[in-house]
Amino acid sequence: MIQDQKVQLQFAEHAGRLNDGLPGSHAGESLNLLAQAGWLGLGVPESLGGGGGRLLDVVEAIAAVSEQCLTSGFVFWCQRAFIEYLAASDNRWLQAEILPQALKAELSGATGLSNAMKHLAGIEQLRLEARLDAETVTLNGFLPWASNLRPKQFAVAIAAQTSSGRSLVVAVPASAQGLKRGEDLQLLGLQASWTSTLSLEQVKLSHTWIISDAAQTFxxxxxxxxxxxxxxxxxxxxxxxxxxxxxxxxxxxxxxxxxxxxxxxxxxxxxxxxxxxxxxxxxxxxxxxxxxxxxxxxxxxxxxxxxxxxxxxxxxxxxxxxxxxxxxxxxxxxxxxxxxxxxxxxxxxxxxxxxxxxx
Known part of the structure; x- marks a missing residue:
């Protein structure tokens, strides 16, 4: 899949620094490299600005990067998962305005859906609460873990539930008022993966940020x-x-x-x-x-x-x-x-x- 030996060497050269989180090392190095090579667009329809191809191409690309550096492979997965949510959404505004930024790694895409995936499996309730009004959605709650949260330059996909039981998937930009990113968590490895906590207190967004208004199905x-x-x-x-x-x-x-x-x-x-x-x-x-x-x-x-x-x-x-x-x-x-x-x-x-x- 990834034949460029020079690119492979670049991932290998900073693998140790990214895993240990040495000063000055961050996942942005890897995301920029992936974007420049066009690998973030693998498996994304050309009509949405991607490179086309199959999901298998994405898996093989993530594997090739992970052979050299799992931190890079992991943030590749985070970014590509966020891209997948936008590509699968019916929201044309997100696809026109946010998806191109994610494909170019101008913002990092975080997947805050750990709790949501457990909810889908019947393991736990959704942690985040949502209130839908005519033109806005208001979010409250706390996420103890999310990765690829580039300081001040990220959007995170989260799932939240209204008081009536309706569940939504929403993209929340780093600039949203009421959203607070914690300090990077201290991990055994992958320290430079921008992994932190997120607190949402009365985060109010327009409906244009809703990825899906039927979270279970999505x-x-x-x-x-x-x-x-x-x-x-x-x-x-x-x-x-x-x-x-x-x-x-x-x-x-x-x-x-x-x-x-x-x-x-x-x-x-x-x-x-x-x-x-x-x-x-x-x-x-x-x-x-x-x-x-x-x-x-x-x-x-x-x-x-x-x-x-x-x-x-x-x-x-x-x-x-x-x-x-x-x-x-x-x-x-x-x-x-x-x-x-x-x-x-x-x-x-x-x-x-x-x-x-x-x-």
């Missing part, structure tokens, strides 16, 4: 793309880590590691085939959504396993903090908790199985 519609694009994160790390392990095999460790390495290599090939199969689907059936959840779980567990195997293969030198292996250990630890987390995915799959047994 979220169910975009969730497959939301999850499938996340698969690129684990796919990239698994590919890179397997390659690093292969290069570290020698006469002294081959017998101890080769069977595990072969197993992971075969597993990766099988999961890649599923990614390619689902990456060309336009409308997901319930069975395909379940397959997608299982795929996301399997890829994440494979990524975790491959990095641990890489550590075994490289030995003590890989345990030094500046090493690429140590960085990948911190990066991959994020994937099980990325919403929907492995626990949330497993819980929803179990719920579906229970419903089938009752039926």
């Amino acid at each position: 979220l169910a519609k975009i969730r497959p793309a939301f999850v499938l694009m996340q698969c690129g994160l684990a796919l990239g790390i698994a590919r890179r880590s397997l390659n690093e392990t292969l290069q570290s095999i020698n006469g002294g460790n081959e017998q101890a590691l080769i069977n595990h390495l072969r197993h992971n290599t075969v597993t990766l090939a099988q999961l890649e085939a599923q990614v390619w199969q689902l990456g060309i689907v336009s409308t997901f059936t319930l069975a395909q959504v379940r397959q997608l959840f299982e795929l996301r779980i399997a890829l994440t567990r494979l990524a975790l396993d491959t990095v641990w195997l890489e550590l075994e293969a490289k030995g003590g030198s890989a345990y030094f903090k500046p090493s690429g292996t140590a960085r990948r250990l911190r990066e991959v630890a994020f994937l099980p908790v990325l919403t929907p987390s492995l626990v949330q995915l497993e819980t929803e799959l179990q719920r579906h199985r229970a419903m089938e047994q009752v039926a």
Whole structure:
């Protein structure tokens, strides 16, 4: 997908700085690079200013970036997920005014839909409240976690519920009065991903900022793309880590590691085939959504396993903090908790199985 070696090197060169959040390092470097290359428009219809193509192209691009730097891959996913919401909306104003800015990375797109995805899965209630008037929507509440919140230059997609039970998806610009971004959260890795809290107190916006006035339907519609694009994160790390392990095999460790390495290599090939199969689907059936959840779980567990195997293969030198292996250990630890987390995915799959047994 991404063949430009110079671009690949640029992501690799700042991977450590972005993961550790060193002074002067921020996700904007990666977003600008992605925008200049046109990769933020992959899978977006040309009629909306994108580059066309399929969702599979997006997954492979996110994987290629994540091979070099998961922080860059993650903010790529955040930006592209926000773009997906706008592209899937019926709101022409957002598509004409905000989508071009997101495609050019002139503003960062944040997805504050963690709570909403849990709500869709029946795990928790919506945290944010909305009041709809004739011309405005007023929002209140608190989000404990959102990423890609470029200071003063972001728009975040959130879901909120009215007192009557109606739920909305709204894009909230950083300039909105009553919106407060907290300090960057202190994370194990991905420190430069602009991850923070958001407080909304009487945030009043015109209806032009409403992405969808039927959140349940809209979220169910975009969730497959939301999850499938996340698969690129684990796919990239698994590919890179397997390659690093292969290069570290020698006469002294081959017998101890080769069977595990072969197993992971075969597993990766099988999961890649599923990614390619689902990456060309336009409308997901319930069975395909379940397959997608299982795929996301399997890829994440494979990524975790491959990095641990890489550590075994490289030995003590890989345990030094500046090493690429140590960085990948911190990066991959994020994937099980990325919403929907492995626990949330497993819980929803179990719920579906229970419903089938009752039926």
